[in-house]
Amino acid sequence: MNYLLTKKELGSISLKCGASLLLKFCVQEKLLLLSTNSSNKLLGEKLFSKNCLELAPFKSVQFFEWGDWEQNPLKNRSWQWRLNWLSFLPYLIAYHRASGDEAVLDSALEAIQSWLKTYLETDNSYPFEFIWHDHATALRAEQLVFFTYYCHEFAPAWAKKHSDFLTYLEQALMVHGQWLAEDSFYSHHTNHGLEQARVLLLLGTVFEGEQSQKWLQIAIKRISSELEFAFTEEGVHVENSPAYHIFVFKVFLGIIKDYPEEVLGDLAQQFNQFSAKALSFVTNILRPDGRLPPIGDTEQLPTSDGYKEMFGHRLEYQYFLYSHTQGKQGVKPPILNKVYPKSGYAIFRNEWPAKEHYQKAFHLIVKVGCSSRYHHQQDEGHISLYAGGEDWLIDSGLYNYINNDPVRKYMRGRPGHNVPIISHASYSKEFEHRLSAWKVSEFSESDTKPHIKMQLDVLAPVSHERTVTFDSQTKIVEVQDKISADDKQSRNITLQWHFPKDKTLSINNNQVLVTSDSGNQLAIEFEGDTPDDLSVVSGRKEDRVFSCISYKANQVEPSQLLRVVFRVRNQLNVTTRFQFKKIS
Template sequence: MNRIRQVRRLWETVRHLKPIQIYGRIGYRLRRPRAANAVAVRRRDASGHWAETFAGPPSLVGPTEFLLLNEVRQLDPGGWDDASVPRLWRYNLHYFSDLTAIDNALRADWHQSLLRRWVAENAPGVGTGWEPYPTSLRIVNWIKWALTGHALDADVEASLAIQLDWLTRRLEHHLLGNHLFSNAKALVYGGLYFEGPDADRWLRIGLGILRRELAEQVLPDGGHFERSPMYHALAIEDVLDLINIDQAFADRAGLAAQLRPTAQRMLRWLQSMSHPDGEIGFFNDAAFGIAPSLDALSAYATRLGLTLPRAEAAPLVHLRDSGYLRVSFGDCVALIDVAPVGPDYQPGHAHADTLSFELSVAGRRVFVNSGTSEYGLSPERLRQRGTAAHNTLIVGALNSSDVWSGFRVGRRAHPTGMTLHQEADLVRVACSHDGYQPTLGLIHTRTWTFTPGRLVIQDQLSRSGPTSEARFHLHPDIAAIAPELLPLASGKTMHVSTTGADAMTLAASTWHPRFGQSIPSKVLAVQISGGTATTTFAW
């Protein structure tokens, strides 16, 4: 039976893949192209305007000391590809993100030394640093640094051209999604920064991919198709960066005019999926400190001459294509997930969070989903992706979608039958999902009813089944000692009551607002053995 389950899981995982992912993966593993020794290009004159880009927090805290993913490590001799260091940390090391960080000019001498060292110690085509994704991000950061007025040594600029040529042979068609988009962005950057036949080829390949991927990855409502607010914010930065590089080279690629409306739609989506504190909601893989904030992206867009979209003032905003809702009612803001897990062929950043939600009251977060503190194959990574780490209903010990390994999804929950009802003093949202149907024969339906100072949540199963539990994860600022009475960080008090439930308890949990960070918190758990239970939150 275990083998049958494994085969079924594998089938549910791979049956959605596009053919290019299958033969692309085979080709990627079997084909080992050689990197060129040199590429005959020269730097192009930038005749347009280069705007100041987004500047993140510094990651270089000493000449060879890095703070990445909340972990400080020294770059020892030969340490660019130390197998004892987590792979994600090594990826970030090779990005060179400090080149564009806050006060980067103060560290210019360190940067020059590290650039030379990277070229000397990373043989073309060998090691983590030459994998397509870190190569793509590094190319962009090196070019941004050069366009800001820093001089690339001849050896460094020659390596940059070799990296671009190499990237054309290692495009991530087997992954698609944000990886392939980043590959294309790097090729556009290189194709504009350099000139010559090879540079023209890079630009042509990059633009071809971008135009295809933009049409698919940015949904009509402005949301990114992977349904992660964090990756959505990164995608906005990508689009703004592309506008910037095109304007710097006098609209040579013809991208700026095309991408301006796209950037505005994406900013409007991010406005809707941010809490009153200005930061993103945690749905699917999401954490602070990886992507620029809404304010930072808005400031960048303004520097590029974009008109910022007005924030939606309506009590109910339905992001129909991506599958999220924002309810702004009185002093509360709720973000509600009625979305599919992501694109069927690439749900790698999906969590089993269908029909989860987050809530802020009086400008402060109250209910929060797990967040993301790590990638990889650990049990903790799997736990953070699971249903129990989110504000929704878990039946038995089963996840609503079968998340497994680090980035895999087998059986998927599909939201169905959503209804919306709005009156002057009431907003009601109802939706079902079939994630438990194949295994348990159950449909979960959740209804959120908002009235002034009150949220009522009804969870209903289509028939009796295993014991279920509605989980409501509290922000760490809420020092609750009893499940019925929650002292909110805003100074208000939230009263909690249930009907149809067996018990309501308060248990220890953790929240993961940044990579490498786990903060103790508490979770309110409502145990249900019957088919329906209602939980009321009044403040």
């Protein structure tokens, strides 16, 4: 598949020139922001003056010349992805804006020209994945649009001297548009597909001509379809990750903000049907420390606002603001506990505190099941618990996107979550089985004693019923696990409870005491079936991972795993009780 256009085709479509209301939000305002961004300027200066290329969130690497686009100095495919969508161009744009040195634009020209001459005429049979990669292609096209308009608006003398290059760049953008418009290239119903459609909409807007109108029509149709798929009727994004909920939500917000109704049609109305619910999910999922929980492919980092312009007049925004600022601004939300039975989440709190002790609140999250293939982890029934200003029960996080990395395998699999490990049971080879193999059978959003009961049939032939109850007055969490199978085969069952490395775990018979340097204490005891063995493991040994957590991408540290083993059981019925002996 090769989309290099002929001269005849080139003549039928061209970039729009000058300022226009249509380009104001989707190009000109964004260009102003990225070209005056102080962080971009510093990174551009490092790249141009010191040959240091820093593709966040990765560390700097020495980078002396453009040409080796398939290099991998950090052994990380996400770094290669960022390099090949030319994510460094805003750095050079901002540094040129600050310095006025045309040599900075010459360096950007050299980089762009090198990539285009190497790859523009290739097709998707080329062996390196990030040339015509679904997401990288879209983001690269966007960067090339911004660079083109920047040169014309802020460096007209340079643009005039390099008019042949900019004409070539315009053709390269058309080639990218052809790729993005192709149905077989479109990643249907994913965040990548949404980004492809968003950038195709941008290309359809900045170009004029018959082809650009076709791109607009394709883009609007796809965005509408993505919008319909991306969020459940409860307003929760289906890609199994709080971080991707926010990312995709903000992509849609940006589309609605950047384009007028004459372009979008009824997309804004379609978006409004669930947008307030989507914002409320962010309000509820944010931890008392202001960070996102590392559930699914999520980093445990703060999130930005970005909702005021569209939602500032609504109470849902005031509730979000209270959660986002840890009680310093906004209005205290009226609902304490929230269960999303169709989306697969339960979120329980003991209170929405005042700002003085906001971080001391209890925050319990249950991840029931997955809603789509993207960014899924084997975390059906997982529980995270934050209390007294610190983590207790933890998830494992993202780490990276290198699927053969043993740490990444661990974090995606059942061993990285607070879920049982069950012998002689496995996931179906057909992923779609997982989408329907879980359900919330009962729940309560009571202020004082919320609970959720879930049925988990993801591990054939095992049936697992897990009930989580939170008593907000006594600060007790109870997890009842009932496990059985029709085949009557005896199985070894291990309940897993992960804790951060700063906790001390002491085992006394079948009781466990978890203590913190802060003086907080959590007691764990079991009611019903008696465990055969309790033990604690931590960290990793070479490729064998016992217990680790990644708070930020590409970073990992040891955590601790309490293993509660039940050997040779036909069935299991046990309640694990977590009771805080001391909490401040």
